[in-house]
Amino acid sequence: MSLTESDIIDRFFSAGGPKRADVLLGIGDDAAILGMPRDHDLVTSVDMLIQGRHFPEDMTAVDIGYRAMAVNLSDMAAMGAEPAWATLALSVPEASESWLSGFSTGLLGLAGLHGVALVGGDTVKGPLAMSVQIMGFVPCGSALRRDGARPGDGVYVTGRPGEAAAGLAIWRRGLQEPQGPAAGLLRRFTRPEPRLAEGRDLRGIASACIDVSDGLATDLGRLARASGAGAIIDLDALPMSDALSAVADPIEARSYVLGGGDDYELCFTVPQWALSDFERCASRWGCPVTAIGEICEQQGLYARISDEIEALEEGGFDHFR
């Protein structure tokens, strides 16, 4: 292995994506120096990905790089934030040029699409693992949070939740170059699209918002709990895509929609008074949005089917179970 840490940074990461005037000092010093816009709050989150746990062993380097950036951008979307800067901590078992080149292509490519500059990082030798920290901003006081939902608010979800989990199942069956609907599902797993424009549109409209990383039921349950309330999901209203129906029977499809992770869609609540503003902005979105239920007083997660309401077991995924 002949690449040194500084070779790796110079060759694969120093370009760092788009140039931003607010990056006063980027990669190469002890820290980055960044200019914050006035009257904005800083919004930041971090996600760590481990091979074999958060992505399959045989995932390509480009897809891994894309994913490491996408999951963080999705957190910015859930806050209604404008992403600006990212740092990368990367542990790789060996300094393979082709792997590093693919990884940085995926990571910086998606960053570039959203105007995010890579401003710092650390590259070490070790098991394949990475954490990306993203930083962005919102006008003071306008960030979306999980804890603002109130009884009576409608519950919505963007896109087609469950498709990514169905895509992962296809991957696990070894169909890495599928055709037809399966190809679309696989792409939903490998190339989730963070809903950044939608999240920003929801500032001042949504009372609460979360991104669906661990499954719709689990994440809506978190939103309701943080808000000190409960949520009722109309099972008949759940979005069921043609692609999902083509690869799964109705029961299996519903379990993908409610329990499948990795979608990175937004689940959010809208109070009655904001409905007309919401409908106006959602009509401009490039992705579907579905009303799937409502917030209720009684804490917990409930399912409504044919006007009967039952407690819903929370599904989803916990990394330590």
Next chain:
Amino acid sequence: MSLTESDIIDRFFSAGGPKRADVLLGIGDDAAILGMPRDHDLVTSVDMLIQGRHFPEDMTAVDIGYRAMAVNLSDMAAMGAEPAWATLALSVPEASESWLSGFSTGLLGLAGLHGVALVGGDTVKGPLAMSVQIMGFVPCGSALRRDGARPGDGVYVTGRPGEAAAGLAIWRRGLQEPQGPAAGLLRRFTRPEPRLAEGRDLRGIASACIDVSDGLATDLGRLARASGAGAIIDLDALPMSDALSAVADPIEARSYVLGGGDDYELCFTVPQWALSDFERCASRWGCPVTAIGEICEQQGLYARISDEIEALEEGGFDHFR
């Protein structure tokens, strides 16, 4: 293993160290929301630590937590920045309560001493590895950088570089409860003290600054290169502590001082015009500071001994060699 990810966060990390009024939303949402002071730049860096590579296999959880925070605080010190917030990405093979408790004690304990709040994180199952990202601020335009040194500037180093490397050597020989000078050296390895107050004092005084993480020669070489200049080290002026002299012969001691990593001291340059201001502020410091050489026109790293100047082979540590 019965602890879930949210149990781990609730029990060991949610307290998050000191309460800060500028943490508008801390751990528990998709991202943290942080209030930036006006007319300040944001300064941020990330460091990743891997077991067996950046700390010994048998290091205690408290010491690992301390180290993960210390190396990042040291980056803030090198920028002259005031640290404010941190996030943690943590991968652990199992959710051991005693390990997590020790780790969070070390991490949050040191964070608390410097007023740093833990505002977010991600906890996953995997090989023992962690990255801490630190965020802080400086009045606009006042951050210390590596690239401002000019020929004629004096070169200085805080503390006793080399002691941490000597401490690590003692650890590796299995002397985990040594006596006398060795005990002090071991503590310099396990409990490096980030030079935050000293870094802040150097704003407006130092022309360039770097923290000594990979060895004095390597890091001074980086500072000189970033500044488009060279550096001459007066070998006879290097600080040699009594503790170091007690455990190593003079040649070995000098190689610790020049090549030993993990010190987290500050190496910086001061122009002639700022010398009196510098001496005034350094006289208040709780740690020693030593003039060890000067910046020169000719790029490269040089040693002066008895008025002879020779090129100095850069030592130090590269994670990918």
